[in-house]
Amino acid sequence: NAGVMQNPRHLVRRRGQEARLRCSPMKGHSHVYWYRQLPEEGLKFMVYLQKENIIDESGMPKERFSAEFPKEGPSILRIQQVVRGDSAAYFCASRGETSTDTQYFGPGTRLTVL
């Protein structure tokens, strides 16, 4: 079990472009969380998904950001028309079926917007 995988590890975009960040949860995990970490800040929750459903998106900006977790394939965090303020490390975590199961984190994707 390779653990939670994220790709790309580093992503550079120019202002106005789109960024797509992928997260493959651990085998058997159907719950995925996305977090953003700005420099000198802690992790900020963005969105919580279960297969094909968004459970909680209270931490995600209403515009330009979207997330999905299709039946097949990785979870995708999509940022449209990126701005410099989107530059951050984006982490995903997955867990098993029980709410008290341990979360396992991916290595993160560092997004830089030029």
Place this chain on the structure above:
Amino acid sequence: AQRVTQPEKLLSVFKGAPVELKCNYSYSGSPELFWYVQYSRQRLQLLLRHISRESIKGFTADLNKGETSFHLKKPFAQEEDSAMYYCAPSTLTFGKGTMLLVSP
């Protein structure tokens, strides 16, 4: 509103010294309370959680409901404990982290 405060950005101690990383929280409902650790060049991982009441790598954390604190403690720090430590009252709220640096 959920908030968590880790007042120290950096805590520097000598090997063998006691360590206490502070965490205060405000939380509506029953917080779950976790400590996560990130060693250099590794991913974030769970260190311990209140519900388990366990000791991991010599670390313990006691919930003080009166002070709404969940400080992380270890009686004798080791060099390999050097890392970033994050307190989290839930899986949705994390502190800004404290860097623990243990010198020989």
